[in-house]
Amino acid sequence: MFRKFLALSLIPAFALPAVPQQLPPQTPASTHKLARPAISQSHFDGKSWWDYVKFLADDRLEGRETGSEGLRQAESYVVEQLRKSGLEPAGADGFYQPVQFESRQIVEKDSSAALIHDGKPEPLTLGDDVIFSTRTGLAPDVQAPLVFVGYGLQIPENKIDDFAGLDLHGKIAVYITGSPADVPAALSAHYGSILERWKPLREAGAEGVISIPNPASIDVPWSRVTANRTAPSMHLVGSEFDDTPGLQLALTVNPASADKFIAGSGHTFAELAGLAKDRKPLPQFPLAVSIHTVAKVQTKTLESANVIARLPGTDPKLSAQSVILSAHIDHLGIGAPINGDSIYNGAMDNAAGCAVLLDVAASLKKSGVKLRRSVIFAFVTGEEKGLQGSRFFATHPTVDKNSIVADINIDMFLPIVPLKRLTVYGLTESDLGDAVTKVAEARGITIQPDQEPLRNVFVRSDQYSFIRQGIPSITMKVGVAPGSPEAQKMKDWLTNRYHVPSDDINQPVDLSAAAGYEEIMRGLLIEVATNPNRPQWKPDSFFRRFVQQRD
Numbered sequence: 001m002f003r004k005f006l007a008l009s010l011i012p013a014f015a016l017p018a019v020p021q022q023l024p025p026q027t028p029a030s031t032h033k034l035a036r037p038a039i040s041q042s043h044f045d046g047k048s049w050w051d052y053v054k055f056l057a058d059d060r061l062e063g064r065e066t067g068s069e070g071l072r073q074a075e076s077y078v079v080e081q082l083r084k085s086g087l088e089p090a091g092a093d094g095f096y097q098p099v100q101f102e103s104r105q106i107v108e109k110d111s112s113a114a115l116i117h118d119g120k121p122e123p124l125t126l127g128d129d130v131i132f133s134t135r136t137g138l139a140p141d142v143q144a145p146l147v148f149v150g151y152g153l154q155i156p157e158n159k160i161d162d163f164a165g166l167d168l169h170g171k172i173a174v175y176i177t178g179s180p181a182d183v184p185a186a187l188s189a190h191y192g193s194i195l196e197r198w199k200p201l202r203e204a205g206a207e208g209v210i211s212i213p214n215p216a217s218i219d220v221p222w223s224r225v226t227a228n229r230t231a232p233s234m235h236l237v238g239s240e241f242d243d244t245p246g247l248q249l250a251l252t253v254n255p256a257s258a259d260k261f262i263a264g265s266g267h268t269f270a271e272l273a274g275l276a277k278d279r280k281p282l283p284q285f286p287l288a289v290s291i292h293t294v295a296k297v298q299t300k301t302l303e304s305a306n307v308i309a310r311l312p313g314t315d316p317k318l319s320a321q322s323v324i325l326s327a328h329i330d331h332l333g334i335g336a337p338i339n340g341d342s343i344y345n346g347a348m349d350n351a352a353g354c355a356v357l358l359d360v361a362a363s364l365k366k367s368g369v370k371l372r373r374s375v376i377f378a379f380v381t382g383e384e385k386g387l388q389g390s391r392f393f394a395t396h397p398t399v400d401k402n403s404i405v406a407d408i409n410i411d412m413f414l415p416i417v418p419l420k421r422l423t424v425y426g427l428t429e430s431d432l433g434d435a436v437t438k439v440a441e442a443r444g445i446t447i448q449p450d451q452e453p454l455r456n457v458f459v460r461s462d463q464y465s466f467i468r469q470g471i472p473s474i475t476m477k478v479g480v481a482p483g484s485p486e487a488q489k490m491k492d493w494l495t496n497r498y499h500v501p502s503d504d505i506n507q508p509v510d511l512s513a514a515a516g517y518e519e520i521m522r523g524l525l526i527e528v529a530t531n532p533n534r535p536q537w538k539p540d541s542f543f544r545r546f547v548q549q550r551d
């Protein structure tokens with residue numbers, strides 16, 4: 001999973017704070033009663049799944065960094081398995097869809113940042129005080145006054161305009177991440193994306209953004225945030241992928257240093273953070289300091305690829321349509337060592353998801369089950385770089401874009417506890433929620449919606465690339481009952497293994513939970529690929545708006 005939707009915080013890939021501790025009341029699990037006896041599992045045993053995971057998360061593949069030899073080896077293994085299973089190539093070059101990237105790396109020794117108080121510069125320490133974000137373009141030299149813009153959001157649906165009445169021309173907008181309590185999670189994620197955030201700021205003539213992570217929603221210490229701050233960020237080549245035209249500066253501030261920015265304004269960071277913690281409205285006001293930055297960015301081009309395979313449908317008409325089953329195959333590569341280990345293997349994130357695709361592809365092909373629609377298995381690159389490979393595929397698919405009826409995405413589904421319930425992201429957004437409910441409940445599995453909507457999981461993995469193209473999408477994980485020992489186990493996993501080297505093959509997993517999850521994926525694919533009706537967004541779904549924007 002992508003550490004945090006890039007747009008919310010602009011922190012480099014490795015460095016994003018993760019799970020908010022302040023969460024809204026939890027929605028109770030679905031209370032649907034079982035309509036029929038559970039269908040017994042028969043297609044998967046968990047062992048083949050684990051064999052795939054062991055290969056893909058082996059140290060030899062060096063954490064499958066986008067553009068690396070390790071990822072190439074992982075992909076060639078996947079292609080070999082798909083061939084063995086009898087799937088058809090559906091990329092641009094056999095099974096491969098090449099994706100061009102530009103990598104950007106800050107050269108800190110030639111870069112600097114300072115606050116200017118009454119004409120006097122106060123140098124900031126890169127890493128301790130601030131981090132440059134290379135996710136957007138950085139101008140070599142920027143000097144500009146600062147304006148505090150609260151959460152920095154413009155949300156017409158909630159009549160929120162943090163920029164109203166402010167003079168932002170030639171200035172840098174400083175904001176705290178988060179949103180007021182009355183903003184639903186989906187709106188908060190959408191308008192907090194850098195794409196949406198930058199639109200009104202650009203119109204107002206602003207030059208850049210500085211984000212201060214909300215201390216209430218950080219559970220990764222700043223020391224770990226800064227450890228990989230100079231790791232290159234990666235971007236799709238092509239003007240259609242530039243989300244922030246004209247943006248000249250993007251910085252992230254260590255909350256512990258935030259008062260340096262607020263000093264002299266009549267406010268304190270403690271006061272603002274206190275409001276943000278409770279998701280209360282924040283004030284907007286000019287800051288007493290301006291900023292001067294010098295940024296040297298080293299750029300390189302590199303190539304990676306998505307791996308795309310097809311299982312053709314059998315219906316003369318519907319076979320022209322495709323259901324996508326996607327999982328990202330990249331992970332974080334080699335990074336700062338933690339407990340002496342510097343290989344970020346990404347076993348659960350997301351060798352585990354790729355292994356499901358391989359298992360389900362093999363099973364469907366072997367069983368000869370008749371699927372009316374075609375199924376596309378998409379192993380996408382660059383997810384950890386900001387959903388890049390899926391964005392490239394969803395924007396330039398190797399099949400007719402209008403023929404894609406749905407995306408079912410798998411990312412970090414966490415089979416580390418027995419599978420009794422399934423947490424479904426996007427459960428009430430489209431017909432796909434009804435389909436997965438039917439399939440899971442027939443197997444004795446309870447369905448529950450997202451238990452932590454503020455984590456914005458629905459927009460934090462590759463399904464969001466398809467959602468943005470108007471394609472109904474869904475993703476799901478092994479679920480836990482709120483407050484249960486299993487819920488604690490999940491939380492501990494996020495704290496101790498998420499995006500650290502110990503997400504490797506020496507961790508306990510529940511093979512029968514993995515097998516059960518695969519069974520549901522298989523059932524869901526059959527359901528969606530054979531249903532005469534194409535999946536639709538629900539009439540009241542927030543995400544329906546992207547359908548009109550389809551190009």
Ligand SMILES: [Zn+2]
Nearest residue numbers: 001002003349
């Ligand atoms: Zn991840």
